[in-house]
Amino acid sequence: MFTGIVECIGTVLDNNPYDDTESGGQGTTITIGNCECILSDCHIGDSIAVNGICLTVVAFETDTFKVGISPETIKRTNVASWTKGAKVNLERAVSQDVRFGGHYVQGHIDTVAKIVSREPEGNSIIFGFQLRDQEYFKYIVEKGFICIDGTSLTVTQVDELSQGGAFYISMIKHTQDNVIMPLKKNGDDVNIEVDLTGKIIEKQIVLTLENQISKKDSTLNTMIARIVEEKVKDYLSK
Template sequence: MFTGIVEHIGTVVEYKEYDETESGGQGTSITITDCEPILGDCKIGDSIACNGICLTVTEFDKNTFKVGISPETKERTNVISWQKGSKVNLERAVSQEVRFGGHYVQGHVDTVATVISKKPEGNSIIFGFKLRDPHFNRFIVEKGFIAIDGTSLTVTTIDHDDVFHISMIKHTQDNVTLPLKPIGSLVNIEVDLTGKIVEKQIETTLKNQFDNRNSRLHQLISQIIDKKLESVPK
C-alpha cells in the first residue's frame, strides 16, 4: 500500500528485454539509480512504487535497485516509454511510522492517460488529461482522488468530453516528474479504489436481489409490473 506522496525521483539506467532463452522468460528488467535516500532500509522483495506501479525489488545496492516487469504491466502502463535517462517517481510501501498524507494507493495502475494541456495559473500549473480507456471515466469525479504517475492529486474539473484537470502547486512541481513531461506524453492512472468497491458492492447486491424471488427488490418489481398490467385495457 502507498499514499501517493512521492519520496524521491530516480533515473532509469538500464531497460532490458529478456527473450525466451534467458532466465527472465519474456519479461523485462529495469534498473533505477540515484536512489540512495530510499534504499537505506531496503530488502529483497520490498515493494517500491515506480511512477505509480507497485514493483518488487529483485536486486539492490547502496544507490541502485532492479525490478522485473510483466507483460500485463507493460500493457496497462506507460512503462514501454521508459528509456535510459527517464525520470521516475518513487515511493516505498507504507510502514507504521509513515503519516498518511495522500490517499489509499494500491500501486495497481488501471490505465494510462495522455497529457492534453498544461496551463500556468499563478505559481500552479493546471494539467488536462484524457484516458486511453474511457470505461474508467465513471470513477473520476470532481474533487475526488486520483493517482497520476503515483502522485496523489485531486480532480478539480471535468469537461463535457471527459477531459479532467488537476492543479499542481509549486512544491509538488519541484518534487515529481509530471512538470517535465510535454503535451502528448502518457501517464499512469490509478483511479480511487473506493469507487470501484462501491460499484462492485452495488452490482453484487442487485444481482442477489434479482436472483432471489423472495427478496424485497424482487417483490417490489413484481408489484410494479402487476399494477402496470392492471391498467392495460382488456
C-alpha cells in the first residue's frame, strides 16, 4: 500500500527486455538509480512504487535497485516508454509510522492517460488529461482522488462533454518541484490509478441488485411489483 506522496525522483539506468541474470529470471527488468534516500531500509522482495506501479525489488545496491516487469504491467502502463535516462517518481510501501498524507493507493495501474493541456494559474499548473480506456472515466469525479504517475492529486474538473472526455488537476509549486509531471509535455502518457472507493461501491451495488433481482420475494421485486400494480390500476381507472 502507498500514499501517493512521492519521496524522490530516480533515473532509469537500464530497461532490459530479457534479463538472464539470476535476479532477472529471463524476464523484463528495469534498474533505477539516484535513489539512495529510499534504499536505507530496503530488502529483497520489498515493494516500491515506480511512477505509481507497485514493483518488487529483486536486487539492490547503495543507490540503485532492480525490479521485474510482467507482461500485464507492460500492457497496462507506460513502462515501455521508460528509456535510459528517464526520470521516475518513487515511493516506498507505507510502514506503520508513516503519516497518511495522500490517499489509499494500491500501486495497481488501471490505464494510461495522455496529457492534453497545461495552463499556468498563478504559481500552479492546470493539467488536462484524456484516458486511453474510457471505461475508467466513470470513477473520476470532481474533488475526488486520483493517482497520476504515483502522485496523489485532486480532480478539479471533469468535462464529460468534450470528445473522449477530459479531467483536470491543479498542481501547486511544491508538488511541481518534487515530481516528474512538469518534465513531461502534451501528448505524453501518464499512469492512472483511479480511486478504489468508487470501484468498491459499484461492485457492492451490482451484487446487491443481482441478489435482489434473483429473489422473487426480495424488497426490490416487491417494490417493483407494487409500483407496476399501482400504475396498471391508474391506467384502467381512466
